[in-house]
Amino acid sequence: xLDDSNAKSMTIIVTKGxxxxxxPPFILATTxxxxxxxxxxxxxxxxxGLLKKDLNLKINPxxxxxxxxxxxxxxxxxxxxxxxxxxxxxxxxxxxKNMMKKKGVASIEELxxxxxxxxxxxxxxxxxxxLFEYRKEDMVDGITLGGAASWVDVATRSDINLYx
Amino acid sequence: xxxxxxxxxxxxxxxxxxxxxxxxxxxxxxxTLEIVATDPGAVxxxxxxxxxxxxxxxxxxxxxxxxxxVIKRTG
Numbered sequence: 001x002l003d004d005s006n007a008k009s010m011t012i013i014v015t016k017g018x019x020x021x022x023x024p025p026f027i028l029a030t031t032x033x034x035x036x037x038x039x040x041x042x043x044x045x046x047x048x049g050l051l052k053k054d055l056n057l058k059i060n061p062x063x064x065x066x067x068x069x070x071x072x073x074x075x076x077x078x079x080x081x082x083x084x085x086x087x088x089x090x091x092x093x094x095x096x097k098n099m100m101k102k103k104g105v106a107s108i109e110e111l112x113x114x115x116x117x118x119x120x121x122x123x124x125x126x127x128x129x130x131l132f133e134y135r136k137e138d139m140v141d142g143i144t145l146g147g148a149a150s151w152v153d154v155a156t157r158s159d160i161n162l163y164x
Numbered sequence: 165x166x167x168x169x170x171x172x173x174x175x176x177x178x179x180x181x182x183x184x185x186x187x188x189x190x191x192x193x194x195x196t197l198e199i200v201a202t203d204p205g206a207v208x209x210x211x212x213x214x215x216x217x218x219x220x221x222x223x224x225x226x227x228x229x230x231x232x233x234v235i236k237r238t239g
Binding site: 031036104106 | 174175176177178179181182184185203212213216217239
């Protein structure tokens with residue numbers, strides 16, 4: 001409960017910015033907002049990139065032994081030596097996005113827009129902005145800038161606090 | 165007959181829930197929304213959605229590869 005209303009509340013610290021890891025925070029944030037919760041997302045380190053106006057999220061299976069893709073009725077992992085080749089990131093990212101589209105999975109752009117529409121409170125970490133030299137105008141509208149204390153303040157009054 | 169029908173076929177988690185919420189928001193208390201989905205996860209999810217939001221899940225049916233839910237806006 002963040003204010004006098006009886007609504008439950010949730011915060012999510014978003015630390016990862018690859019195509020796969022962008023999903024859990026945005027899926028949970030939009031769903032919780034749809035279920036009446038007040039949601040705050042705090043974007044820090046690589047998660048901060050998810051607030052950029054132009055998203056071009058990528059994924060590479062290099063070193064990720066758990067990443068298998070459905071192929072010819074089975075599942076196949078890409079050997080590390082192939083994942084390290086030039087073009088492997090672009091290829092894998094395109095394959096993943098294509099597969100998501102075919103299966104009716106929302107794009108991150110779509111989920112982010114839904115989060116903004118649902119009044120999800122998005123805080124961009126000021127320290128990370130300075131560290132990686134991002135400007136506020138590089139980021140989508142409607143975000144606020146803040147630091148660790150901003151999150152702690154909201155978190156102390158929230159029912160659910162997640163770190164992703 | 166529901167007051168409004170939402171076609172959520174082919175959509176995956178969490179889109180059926182998000183679209184349903186959007187539709188319910190513009191409906192009056194007491195009106196019903198029918199949702200047709202193909203995502204098997206929607207069965208548990210609409211139960212949970214209704215439990216949390218206080219809306220009434222009037223019915224939940226499966227047949228012919230689709231799932232049909234009727235939600236009455238009470239919350």
